[in-house]
Amino acid sequence: MSCQTYITNKLKYCSTYELNIQDKSRLQKKTLEEFILQKVVSGKFRKWKVNENHKQEIYQGISHNINNEQPIKFTFGLEVINYIVFFHFLK
Numbered sequence: 001m002s003c004q005t006y007i008t009n010k011l012k013y014c015s016t017y018e019l020n021i022q023d024k025s026r027l028q029k030k031t032l033e034e035f036i037l038q039k040v041v042s043g044k045f046r047k048w049k050v051n052e053n054h055k056q057e058i059y060q061g062i063s064h065n066i067n068n069e070q071p072i073k074f075t076f077g078l079e080v081i082n083y084i085v086f087f088h089f090l091k
Helices: 003-013 021-029 031-038 052-067
Strands: 073-076 080-083
Touching: 003 031, 021 031, 052 073
Parallel strands: none
Antiparallel strands: 073 080
């Protein structure tokens, strides 16, 4: 496998996320927006605690993008990272 192929494959499949049993259980109890918010503000994706005002702004952004069927965009510093979230199991 060439370096180009390796990098292309990593970028192409980086946004794929497989739900585990706990995730499926949480989705039955929460809305999709709440589920994504919980994943985004978890310790895996951040260094410091997110205050409530920012959580509300993040929630509104997630909700807006889901309702308009658009990618969810996050800005960290000067970089804009686009996450396209696919939930095939919901359709």
